[in-house]
Amino acid sequence: MADSEGGRPSAAAAPSDLKLDDYLPYRLSVAANAVSGLIARAYQARFDLTIPQWRLIAVLGEDGLSTQQALCARTLMDKVTVSRASAALVERGLVLRTPNASDRRSHRLALTPEGAALYRQIAPSALAYEAKLLTQFSPLEQQVAMKLLRRLQLAAIDLSGD
Secondary structure, three states, rough: OOOOOOEOOHHHHHHOOOOHHHOOEEEHHHHHHHHHOOOOEEEEEEEHOOHHHHHHHHHHHHHHOOOHHHHHHHOOOOOOHHHHHHHHHOOOOOEEEEOOOOOOOOEEEEHHHHHHHHHHHHHHHHHHHHHHHHHHHHHHHHHHHHHHHHHHHHHHHHHHHO
16 A cells, blocks of 8 residues: 555555564564663773773683774674774773784784773673673573574574675
8 A cells, every 4th residue: 555645655554464572683683782781881881981892892802912804703893883992992092003914904903901901800790790681591591592692693694695
């Protein structure tokens, strides 16, 4: 059914089978936003970090030296987000940016001693938030959830061809 202005379908013509509250991509997005929002408020207030900044600190703390391209791949954040987050962390003295001898177009990033100290302070806080979030689930349910999330991620990668 088209509306009277421009011949576009009206909302009533939308597929009736789609129910957002039962649509997995929507549920995942809403849940991820709720968790990220909770954590973002905590990290912003306590450590003055955005979620992208925290993610970079976490990856660099776990993996060590990395390029921005590798950080994009590891965090699934876009180049602009990684660039802005890394620039802010460099400015704060938490990350050191050095030329990449093997590729002059890129740079290597690593935590400074101050960045590493902040990572050691934040990591227990992150684990505590995770533990609080997971109190509603049995250990078996937690394992199943992690396994299913990994499988969903692999299925999405497979479908996208990446």
